[in-house]
Amino acid sequence: MxxxxxxxxxxxxxxxxxxxxxxxxxxxxxxxxxxxxxxxxxxxxxxxxxxxxxxxxxxxxxxxxxxxxxxxxxxxxCGLLGGKGGFGTQLRASARRGTQTTNFDACRDLSGRRLRAVNGEKKIAAWEAEKAERDAEAKAEKYLKSQAGGSGAARLRELEEKEREAYHAESAKVSESVNDAVASGFKNAAAIEAAKRKKAKKGKAVVGNDDESESESDEDFDDSALLFPAAKKARVVPAAPAPALALANEPEASTSQSPTSAPTMAPPVMEQKEEGPLDLTRFDSAEALEAVGLERLKAELTAQKLKCGGTLRERAARLFLLRDNTRDEIDKKHWAK
The missing domain is CATH 3.10.20 (Ubiquitin-like (UB roll))
Known part of the structure; x- marks a missing residue:
């Protein structure tokens, strides 16, 4: 070996x-x-x-x-799995070599016929084969629509009947309540009429002239006032007159008063001369300065170049600041613009 x-x-x-x-x-x-x-x-x-x-x-x-x-x-x-590489290059090359169109209807098959004619015949044959199925679907849809339409009409009729019954019941209740109200009004009117007549008969024995007044009041009596009483009118309270006006009209008011009426006390008003400036040292507080009045306070504030708006209390408080200070010493927010 x-x-x-x-x-x-x-x-x-x-x-x-x-x-x-x-x-x-x-x-x-x-x-x-x-x-x-x-x-x-x-x-x-x-x-x-x-x-x-x-x-x-x-x-x-x-x-x-x-x-x-x-x-x-x-x-x-030993052998290794995989190829020689360059797979991405091959993919890109195949993409460049790809077809640019998908319309091949103008091409011909092996028998020489156009592909558009062959594909058209195939589509017609498929449509004819599905005709029975389409007819069955159409019949089914028509049947479902008829069933839905019948049930919908019946449901609408049922709702209409319910609404009609509810309307009749409500109308009966309203008419009954109106009749009761009218009957009650007539009954109350008759009772009031009887009471007034009874009272008139009793008054004739005391005063002879009461008969005429009662007859006039009976004629003026309106049954509609019992059924529809008028609303009470709001009481209008007149505003109190200005202090100067009250002082000027005091003699006339005293003469026009009846002896039984109680005398009214007018608020005290300081009398100042309109020509000269107001002396603020005579007033101890802004409340005392309010007795001068709105117009005089406005005139004094305007003369001092201060804001002249606001209520009586605000004007008096603004003017009272000048009692112990000058215009430059007070806050500028009170200055007139």
Whole structure:
């Protein structure tokens, strides 16, 4: 059995020198026997599925025999999954080569007919085949619409009957209440009329002139006042006159008052001369200054170049600030613009 030295470059990248004993019974496949011998010597050196490539000198001789003097160099490799790469380039190229249109109706088939005619015939045949199904669907839809229409009309009639009954019941209640109200009004009017007549008969024995007044009041009596009493008129209270006007009209009011009426007290009003300026030192407070009146306060505020608006109390308080201060010493918010 011949022995051969083989330099094996394994998968880990290391090169080893391995002695192999070849079986000389089969000399037709010496390189295959070397691989079997290497795998028998060390299974991890040449795993199953790996490929073994020998040097060119071993293949260049032409025969399959292996001699002991041969220098064999074996490279152990394994197959990898995947291609050679460039897949993205191939995709882009195929996209550039893609079709630019989807309309092939003008093309012809193998028999020479236009594709638009062939496709049209196919569509017509399919439409004719679905005709029975379309007719059945149309009948079903028509039946469902008829059923829905009948039930809807019946439901509307039922609602109309209910509304009519409710209307009649409400009308009967309203008419009954109106009749009761009218009857009650006439009854109350008759009672009031009897009471007034009874009172008139009693009054005739005391005062003779009461008969005429009672007859006039009976004629003026209106039955509608019992059923629809008029609303009470709001009492209008006249506003109190200004102090100056009250002072001027005091003699006339005293002469026109009856002896039985109680005398009314007018509020005290300070008499000031309209020609000269108002002397503020004579007033102790802003409340006392209110007796001057709105118009006199407005005139004084205007003369002092202060704001003259507001109520009587506001004007008096604004003018009273000048009693102990000058215009420049008070707040500028009181100045007139």
């Amino acid at each position: 011949p022995r051969v030295n083989v330099l094996v470059r394994a998968l880990d990248g290391r090169t080893r020198c391995v002695e192999c004993d070849l079986d000389d019974r089969d000399r037709s496949r010496d390189l295959a026997r070397v691989v079997d011998a290497l795998r028998a010597r060390d299974a991890a050196l040449v795993p199953y599925g790996a490929r073994v490539a020998f040097s060119r000198s071993a293949r260049a001789r032409g025969d399959a025999t292996v001699r002991a003097s041969d220098d064999l160099i074996a490279h152990v490799t």
